[in-house]
Amino acid sequence: MKRRLGISIYPDHSNIEADMAYLDTASHLGFSRLFASMLEVSGSKEETAAKFKTILKYAKDKGFEVILDVAPNIFEQLQISYDDLSFFKELHADGIRLDVGFDGNKEALLTYNEYGLIIELNMSNDVAYLDNILTYQANKPFLYGCHNFYPQSGTGLDYDFFVNCSKRFKRHGLRTAAFITSSTATLGPWNINDGLPTLELHRSLPIDVQAKHLFATGLIDDVIIGNAYASDEELESLSKVNRYQLSLRVDVNERNNEVENDIITHNQHQRRGDISSSLIRSTEVRKKYAHSPNSLHSNEDPFQFGDVVIGNDCFGKYKNELQIVLQPHTDPRKNKVGQILEEEKFLLKYISPWSKFRLEKL
Structure with a gap:
């Protein structure tokens, strides 16, 4: 309808x-x-x-x-x-x-x-x-x-x-x-x-x-x-x-490289069907950007709920996979590339298995 x-x-x-x-x-x-x-x-x-x-x-x-x-x-x-x-x-x-x-x-x-x-x-x-x-x-x-x-x-x-x-x-x-x-x-x-x-x-x-x-x-x-x-x-x-898929605004990190910003805003994201309570994983993008280098940055502090992270060059086959953090953790193999706008973080619970979603640069 x-x-x-x-x-x-x-x-x-x-x-x-x-x-x-x-x-x-x-x-x-x-x-x-x-x-x-x-x-x-x-x-x-x-x-x-x-x-x-x-x-x-x-x-x-x-x-x-x-x-x-x-x-x-x-x-x-x-x-x-x-x-x-x-x-x-x-x-x-x-x-x-x-x-x-x-x-x-x-x-x-x-x-x-x-x-x-x-x-x-x-x-x-x-x-x-x-x-x-x-x-x-x-x-x-x-x-x-x-x-x-x-x-x-x-x-x-x-x-x-x-x-x-x-x-x-x-x-x-x-x-x-x-x-x-x-x-x-x-x-x-x-x-x-x-x-x-x-x-x-x-x-x-x-x-x-x-x-x-x-x-x-x-x-x-x-x-x-x-x-x-x-x-x-x-x-x-x-x-x-x-009106037909959730589109969330992201306050992007100024340290991001061109590839990271492109991954965030110029792709149709889809959550994996075999979900985790720790992360929302958009995995298809890592295939598209498999050969794009991504150096380490912005991963010294623990990642918090609503942070958007992307796998860096140290993450092997998971390089350039985009994830949204649901549970705080640390991982130097990922770069913090932004965070979901505060008033929209509660909408993350509506991203279910196989949900399609978009991310917009604030």
Whole structure:
């Protein structure tokens, strides 16, 4: 399943010119998913339609898939029937996200709506909610899952809980989504906004590291910025994230020779299948650079977790093999050529047997 980046807008708290400018920038950088909140609607049905229709049409013309976040009170307030979703189709939405669930049969019936609207479910519950819906023979191609975001500091999901919830959807092959947070954006659905991530551990991390983490879990297809408006710099950094394999940044050693720097950044790395708990070994590169000399340097001190090392001329057949250190050790046959960026070191646990990964020069 192809992976996507997304943004969020809050038409009841913003102006259309700012939303359009945000959509322009994001579209140019390859974003293609839009989360639009209707939870704060306060006007009439006609006023709401006028407000949302223009901006959602603009988003559609920019290539975004548009999902509207709705709740039962919106249906009551705007006098919309669950048996007739034409209102949302007229707004140019591709689907609706049900913030609150029903009995299972209702959700299943909604997936057969005559307008082909996607029905997105709340993923942030570790219960058999989805299984119940599927027993009612839901139309799976029109069923998505999306986690909540959490505006209040300390209330985001714990990682293990997030994994359990996500697996319930992923094992059925459904498209999944979760939120990351901008450190500069201030707009959300409520008057509390300590950031809008799904995972609590993401609240203080750089935005691109948050995205790398969600993609690395293999559980999330669409990564959406929860708050608006992320800065141009944040959008650009996200646009450069490799969505399909982990790419880690390395603070390289100034003493490196040309061969070492080339090994680090200009190769597709793959961890050996017969793994060790001490090292991540990328062994194919040693064959490519078997005849390239590599003199000794930077190996006097013990290597630490997250250090990147390459075998030197004293390492026989293992010369020019690249390794990432998982357990501290010393070995004069290796040169320390860099270290994984501190805030990305926790991602090393996602490099499994046969995992493909890239390294980028900081």
